Amino acid sequence: MLEQKLKDPSLLRSAGFIDGQWIQAPNGNTFEVLNPSTGEVIAKVADLGAQETKQAIAAAEVAYDHWKTIPAKQRSSILRRWYELVLENQEDLALIMTSEQGKVMSESRGEVIYGASYIEWFAEEAKRIYGDVLPSTSADRRSIVIKQPVGVVGAITPWNFPNAMITRKVAPALAAGCSIVLKPAAETPLSALALAELASRAGIPAGVFNVVVGKDSKSIGAELTSNPIVKKITFTGSTAVGKLLMEQSAKTIKKTSMELGGNAPVLVFEDADLDKAVTGALGAKFRNAGQTCICANRILVQDTIYDEFIKRFTNRVGEFVLGDGMADQTTMGPLITKKAVENVIALVNDAVEQGAKVCIGGKTDAQGDHFYQPTVIRDLTTSMRLAKEEVFGPVAPVFKFSTEKEAVAMANDTEFGLAAYMYTKDHSRIWRVGEALEYGMVGINETAISSEMIPFGGVKESGQGREGSKYGLEDYLEIKYLCLGDI
Numbered sequence: 001m002l003e004q005k006l007k008d009p010s011l012l013r014s015a016g017f018i019d020g021q022w023i024q025a026p027n028g029n030t031f032e033v034l035n036p037s038t039g040e041v042i043a044k045v046a047d048l049g050a051q052e053t054k055q056a057i058a059a060a061e062v063a064y065d066h067w068k069t070i071p072a073k074q075r076s077s078i079l080r081r082w083y084e085l086v087l088e089n090q091e092d093l094a095l096i097m098t099s100e101q102g103k104v105m106s107e108s109r110g111e112v113i114y115g116a117s118y119i120e121w122f123a124e125e126a127k128r129i130y131g132d133v134l135p136s137t138s139a140d141r142r143s144i145v146i147k148q149p150v151g152v153v154g155a156i157t158p159w160n161f162p163n164a165m166i167t168r169k170v171a172p173a174l175a176a177g178c179s180i181v182l183k184p185a186a187e188t189p190l191s192a193l194a195l196a197e198l199a200s201r202a203g204i205p206a207g208v209f210n211v212v213v214g215k216d217s218k219s220i221g222a223e224l225t226s227n228p229i230v231k232k233i234t235f236t237g238s239t240a241v242g243k244l245l246m247e248q249s250a251k252t253i254k255k256t257s258m259e260l261g262g263n264a265p266v267l268v269f270e271d272a273d274l275d276k277a278v279t280g281a282l283g284a285k286f287r288n289a290g291q292t293c294i295c296a297n298r299i300l301v302q303d304t305i306y307d308e309f310i311k312r313f314t315n316r317v318g319e320f321v322l323g324d325g326m327a328d329q330t331t332m333g334p335l336i337t338k339k340a341v342e343n344v345i346a347l348v349n350d351a352v353e354q355g356a357k358v359c360i361g362g363k364t365d366a367q368g369d370h371f372y373q374p375t376v377i378r379d380l381t382t383s384m385r386l387a388k389e390e391v392f393g394p395v396a397p398v399f400k401f402s403t404e405k406e407a408v409a410m411a412n413d414t415e416f417g418l419a420a421y422m423y424t425k426d427h428s429r430i431w432r433v434g435e436a437l438e439y440g441m442v443g444i445n446e447t448a449i450s451s452e453m454i455p456f457g458g459v460k461e462s463g464q465g466r467e468g469s470k471y472g473l474e475d476y477l478e479i480k481y482l483c484l485g486d487i
């Protein structure tokens with residue numbers, strides 16, 4: 001039982017959090033949260049819907065009036081306290097995360113720290129929301145720019161990072177002076193509720209941070225995007241859902257920030273340090289069992305080193321220990337759902353039927369229907385689904401290229417533009433290729449590119465807006481121009 005493993009069992013919440021109160025569904029309905037490794041039901045959570053979303057938005061509107069007037073220094077100290085509480089409860093938050101999401105404990109512990117880093121960063125940035133005094137058009141007037149919070153924010157977050165994808169939206173919103181209504185993924189609501197409990201303990205006032213949990217994402221999303229009180233929608237998830245949310249938000253001209261799908265290439269040139277490239281590609285591919293938007297989706301290797309790269313890479317992939325994320329020896333956990341596994345099977349079958357070869361893995365695993373073996377596939381062509389679609393699983397397709405021009409063309413041949421990576425020692429190439437890649441983020445001889453201090457986000461159909469860094473706060477602020485005349 002998860003509750004018995006926690007030092008502080010009161011972090012395990014199963015109700016929604018609206019206006020500082022824990023709320024059950026009026027009809028008493030709940031939905032089950034499953035452990036993807038074992039299939040065990042770990043919680044039954046209140047199944048809230050559009051009505052409770054409306055209630056949360058109304059509470060957020062009232063709370064906003066007060067929160068936006070609190071001096072930045074005070075907002076900053078409250079956020080700082082939340083950050084400290086998250087760190088103090090790292091182990092419990094990691095246990096909750098691995099139980100509902102499946103990732104291995106070391107990754108969950110890391111994600112709690114990563115998530116907390118956004119709270120710390122934006123607690124600091126709250127004190128740096130500067131305006132401007134502009135040069136004037138005439139002697140008797142002055143032009144001033146001030147920055148103000150956008151207002152009530154609606155946030156919809158995914159299951160793959162049940163903690164960090166929340167903090168990197170909630171922390172900047174609160175730092176800017178906004179209030180927020182969060183809808184976390186139905187697969188992983190427990191991490192979100194634990195964060196809300198800690199936020200409340202930190203002194204974030206009732207109604208400033210609300211969490212609506214529920215299975216009916218469509219109705220909750222429709223309320224968030226149609227309600228005129230909500231001034232901004234921030235979403236991390238698939239491009240298809242992002243497009244729908246943007247369409248729905250257009251009716252009330254809401255600001256939107258979208259962190260959507262990816263199809264990240266890793267370009268490995270013949271002059272690369274091969275061992276570093278292998279290690280980098282391995283980390284970028286198999287983090288969270290391949291379930292991140294910036295996971296290496298296509299590994300593109302120059303023909304002269306193709307066989308050697310595959311040999312070294314496959315050997316390393318063979319070292320993964322697949323299993324329950326709670327077990328100490330496990331280095332890769334399950335996929336989130338059976339449907340996710342079915343999608344991976346279909347992509348691999350499509351490639352194999354068209355002539356690709358499996359070097360290792362390529363099968364589901366006897367441990368259960370959420371487990372797929374870490375897999376390497378070679379001899380692919382660009383007509384295969386693996387070249388175009390986001391795998392979101394532990395499958396590494398290794399493509400071959402012969403020239404730099406071809407590599408860049410292959411890398412850019414996608415509607416997505418989130419992250420790309422390259423391995424080379426040639427400094428001229430670093431600039432040429434770095435500038436030619438149509439992506440929001442490019443890792444050069446490095447794939448662990450994320451942190452609270454960098455602008456995370458994509459171009460093309462991977463989204464708009466940036467999260468983290470000094471740029472991440474701008475998405476929660478409006479610019480207002482004040483014109484002072486008659487001086």
Ligand code: SIN
Nearest residue numbers: 160161292293294450
């Ligand atoms: C994601 O790609 O889903 C988020 C990963 C990150 O923040 O590093």
